[in-house]
Amino acid sequence: MTGLKLYTYPNNPRAFKALIAAKYVGVQIEVPEFAMGTENKSSKFLKLNPAGKVPVLETPEGGVFESNAIARYVAGLADTGLKGTTDYEQALIDQWVDFATLELDAPFSSWLYPIVMPNVVPYNKQREEAAQAAIKKAFTALEAHLKSHTFLVGQRVTLADIVACCSIFNGITKLTDDTFLKPFPGLKRWFLTLAHQPEFAAVMGPVQLCSSPLKYTPQKKEQAPKKDKAAQQPKKEAAPAAAATPAATAGEEEDTPAAPHPKPKNPLDALPPSKMALDSWKRMYSNTPAKSFREVAIKALWEGGDVPRSQTNEHFEGYDPEGYSMWFCDYKYPEENTVNFIVMNKVGGFLQRLDYVRKYAFGVISILKNESGEFPVKGLWIFRGSGIPPIMLDECVDLELYEWTKVNLSDPKQKALVEDMIVEEDKIAGLELVDTKVFK
Numbered sequence: 001m002t003g004l005k006l007y008t009y010p011n012n013p014r015a016f017k018a019l020i021a022a023k024y025v026g027v028q029i030e031v032p033e034f035a036m037g038t039e040n041k042s043s044k045f046l047k048l049n050p051a052g053k054v055p056v057l058e059t060p061e062g063g064v065f066e067s068n069a070i071a072r073y074v075a076g077l078a079d080t081g082l083k084g085t086t087d088y089e090q091a092l093i094d095q096w097v098d099f100a101t102l103e104l105d106a107p108f109s110s111w112l113y114p115i116v117m118p119n120v121v122p123y124n125k126q127r128e129e130a131a132q133a134a135i136k137k138a139f140t141a142l143e144a145h146l147k148s149h150t151f152l153v154g155q156r157v158t159l160a161d162i163v164a165c166c167s168i169f170n171g172i173t174k175l176t177d178d179t180f181l182k183p184f185p186g187l188k189r190w191f192l193t194l195a196h197q198p199e200f201a202a203v204m205g206p207v208q209l210c211s212s213p214l215k216y217t218p219q220k221k222e223q224a225p226k227k228d229k230a231a232q233q234p235k236k237e238a239a240p241a242a243a244a245t246p247a248a249t250a251g252e253e254e255d256t257p258a259a260p261h262p263k264p265k266n267p268l269d270a271l272p273p274s275k276m277a278l279d280s281w282k283r284m285y286s287n288t289p290a291k292s293f294r295e296v297a298i299k300a301l302w303e304g305g306d307v308p309r310s311q312t313n314e315h316f317e318g319y320d321p322e323g324y325s326m327w328f329c330d331y332k333y334p335e336e337n338t339v340n341f342i343v344m345n346k347v348g349g350f351l352q353r354l355d356y357v358r359k360y361a362f363g364v365i366s367i368l369k370n371e372s373g374e375f376p377v378k379g380l381w382i383f384r385g386s387g388i389p390p391i392m393l394d395e396c397v398d399l400e401l402y403e404w405t406k407v408n409l410s411d412p413k414q415k416a417l418v419e420d421m422i423v424e425e426d427k428i429a430g431l432e433l434v435d436t437k438v439f440k
């Protein structure tokens with residue numbers, strides 16, 4: 001069989017199912033580059049899967065969606081026994097495939113998604129605990145079977161093992177640590193046995209069980225609602241109109257419409273004035289077409305420039321290392337970032353939570369891609385003052401997820417990296433640039 005194409009984002013365990021089956025039956029499946037978020041919404045794709053979800057297999061006869069159906073189709077392309085050899089075996093395979101979908105995929109998704117994309121699937125502790133309990137129950141059932149069986153059905157790998165192994169792939173590599181797995185030695189042995197089969201390893205790569213499980217990091221704002229925080233602010237603080245802090249929210253204003261809470265003063269407003277107006281440079285950057293970033297925006301960053309659309313021909317000075325500092329930040333756990341659109345969501349959420357620091361900061365976040373298919377995230381920040389703004393340190397827990405390094409502009413390599421990131425060069429620090437998000 002030729003002409004099979006599988007549409008998916010990289011490292012999608014649902015896509016692994018068909019790819020592993022293909023290794024067993026000896027067929028080639030092409031996996032073209034796929035822009036998740038846009039291509040899966042295109043009319044061409046929606047004809048293949050009206051739900052707009054991946055994976056989707058394109059065959060010479062037409063499209064197939066739903067990862068289990070795709071894997072079953074591929075498994076049937078040669079007579080290798082993957083689909084079972086008797087009606088009874090086929091029923092048992094279906095039984096475990098349904099079990100994997102309902103008892104493993106569903107609770108693992110409700111455990112994992114709020115952790116990796118909390119702004120898309122909001123976190124809820126009760127839901128997480130219910131998902132963990134459901135996984136324990138499902139693992140207990142699997143353990144009871146695997147204590148005395150090497151594989152789920154019969155004496156060799158079948159579609160049941162492929163599907164169930166892929167269903168627990170994300171959970172067992174990202175969420176469940178040794179303590180969680182202790183009561184399930186048979187399940188652990190079964191998973192590792194499968195992961196070491198050449199057909200699995202060729203698709204999944206080297207697999208490591210999880211040593212430090214991903215955990216939801218609550219936002220400080222959630223722990224101590226803004227309203228309470230504002231109430232704790234001493235009233236003696238002056239209320240500079242320009243101070244950007246998270247204190248003013250619609251909720252608070254509704255509380256006391258006649259006497260809004262005073263906003264606390266930001267220590268950065270008390271710094272000696274700088275001739276470089278970050279705001280003016282940001283406006284210039286925003287008005288510069290991407291292809292001219294280097295000649296216009298970068299030049300103005302170092303040398304100064306004219307404020308765009310200024311009635312008074314206002315000029316701003318170039319970068320002022322006394323009044324500002326530059327920082328690189330690198331996401332500490334790139335191995336978590338294997339799904340392009342989840343990384344975008346994660347970075348988007350981080351920037352959204354920084355709204356209150358906009359006046360004092362400019363940031364460029366580069367989403368990169370390395371040879372292992374991971375998406376390392378590197379940021380460049382310009383901050384008012386010599387350090388990370390104190391209010392950001394106080395308010396934004398995401399900061400701890402990044403390694404922060406002050407940029408040394410007298411090092412030509414670091415200066416070139418700063419420029420490359422702002423210019424959005426195709427390669428950043430030797431890695432392919434997949435996307436950039438700008439905080440301005």
Ligand SMILES: N[C@@H](CCC(=O)N[C@@H](CS)C(=O)NCC(=O)O)C(=O)O
Pocket residue numbers: 012014052053054055065066067068
């Ligand atoms: N039951 C489906 C689930 C497919 C699914 O949820 N795909 C996700 C990625 S893992 C997706 O394409 N989401 C995009 C969207 O919902 O827009 C299967 O196993 O194939």
